[in-house]
Amino acid sequence: MIYGFDIGxxxxxxxxxxxxxxxxxxxxHATPVRDYAAFLELxxxxxxxxxxxxxxTGRVGLGFPGVLDASGRILAPNVPAIHGRDLxxxxxxxxxxxxxxxxxxxxxxxxxxxxxxxxxxxxALGLTLGTGVGGALVHEGCPINSRRxxxxxxxxxxIGAGLLARHPGLPLFDCGCGRTACLEAYVSGTGLARxxxxxGGAERDGLAIVTAWQQGETEAKRxxxxxxxxxxxxxxxxxxxxxxDAVVLGGSLGxxxxxxxxxxxxxxxxxMKGIEPAPVRAPVFGGAGGVRGAALLTGRADSSFSSGx
Ligand SMILES: [Zn+2]
Numbered sequence: 197m198i199y200g201f202d203i204g205x206x207x208x209x210x211x212x213x214x215x216x217x218x219x220x221x222x223x224x225h226a227t228p229v230r231d232y233a234a235f236l237e238l239x240x241x242x243x244x245x246x247x248x249x250x251x252x253t254g255r256v257g258l259g260f261p262g263v264l265d266a267s268g269r270i271l272a273p274n275v276p277a278i279h280g281r282d283l284x285x286x287x288x289x290x291x292x293x294x295x296x297x298x299x300x301x302x303x304x305x306x307x308x309x310x311x312x313x314x315x316x317x318x319x320a321l322g323l324t325l326g327t328g329v330g331g332a333l334v335h336e337g338c339p340i341n342s343r344r345x346x347x348x349x350x351x352x353x354x355i356g357a358g359l360l361a362r363h364p365g366l367p368l369f370d371c372g373c374g375r376t377a378c379l380e381a382y383v384s385g386t387g388l389a390r391x392x393x394x395x396g397g398a399e400r401d402g403l404a405i406v407t408a409w410q411q412g413e414t415e416a417k418r419x420x421x422x423x424x425x426x427x428x429x430x431x432x433x434x435x436x437x438x439x440x441d442a443v444v445l446g447g448s449l450g451x452x453x454x455x456x457x458x459x460x461x462x463x464x465x466x467x468m469k470g471i472e473p474a475p476v477r478a479p480v481f482g483g484a485g486g487v488r489g490a491a492l493l494t495g496r497a498d499s500s501f502s503s504g505x
Contacts, residue, residue: 197254199243200491202300203227204261205274205327210242211487212250217310217495221246222487228277235277240290257296257493258284259303259486261330263345273372274327296493301330301348302339303489304446304479309334310492312480313444321440321474323350323431326447328372329380333438351380356429363422367394379430383423385449392419402449410454424458431459432466435474443476446485451478 198217202209204227212221223242228234239258247253260283262272270283288295298306305314305322314320314334324330329351333340341347354377360366369390371378381387385402392398392405397415400408408416431443449455456476463473479485 197246197250197252198491198494199246199254199256200303200487200489200493201239201242201256201258202303202486202490203258203272203275203278204300205229208238209484209487211484211491212246212254213488213491217488217491219484219488220250222484227275230276232277232281236286236290239287243291253293255494256287256291256293257298257303257490258287259298259300259490259493261300261328263299266344298339298341298490298493299330299332299345299348300324300486300489301332302334302341303487303493304330304485305332305334305444305489306339306492307481307485307489308444308446308479309337310488312485313477314442317441319438319440321434321438321443323434323443323445323450324447325383325385325427325445325450327385329384330447333440350430350434351384352378355379355382355426356433359426359429362425366422367391379426382426383430383449385447388419388423388449391423392416395419395422406449406452406454424455424462427455428459428462429466431476432463432473435463436468436471439471440474443474444479445476446479446482451482453478 198213200211206227208225208227210223211219213219260272261274262270265271269280270278272279284295284297301324304324308314309320320334322332331348331350333348352373368377369381370376371381388402388405395415395418405416409420459476467473481488
């Protein structure tokens, strides 16, 4: 058996897979937001319960929203319970087995490479547009990563000057990373809500703003026009610089069919002259891809963050 965990700020998703990565059981649990002992208890409890049920010692893979520091501790400010903790080491000790883990965007893209939206691509790019922006690259089936695990943080680079020229008065938002005007500060769900408030809209989340736009609301229309332009410019720059064979967008905003349609129209205007944009696809596995990708990590002997294997 193979177990996958997708750790989020509010939910921990758990999945059991057979050796062909077919799902056998899934469940979702509230994240113990600030209690590390309760967090360890939740994960070890689910693994031991599954071991008992299936009568074997399963392999474990974890996806988490963050990177590792030099000493192997997780930096995940959105999940305070595990932030700064040696999560992989502590779990390995309690579960008495090797453990693998990786950034959740890498897990998402790895799952989409194996039988999903970017299957067969030599180089695939994934972006998740949710509360924040996650990024990942998979080359010939392997996530590209560094020792620290920070490769693919495409949300944290400043938006292009051309956008400021096209949209005079575009606010320069501060980003959670400490910099200003990062792509994430505009194209995440949080960024979209901020843009909407700036252009006179009410307090709404990203999906509600999209609905208001589809209903023809003036503030939402102005805001969405800028949102799509910022996203197309950012994605166009990444496509020019990285030249992926295919792109998959995930996250609550990234999976929407309308987005793929408008991006297909706008992307050619943001590419190097003469270069065709790579196809931008919706994920096949949707929100379940993170758990499946975490399970798929266990099949890779070279997993970047394997602990004690
Ligand atoms: Zn940033």
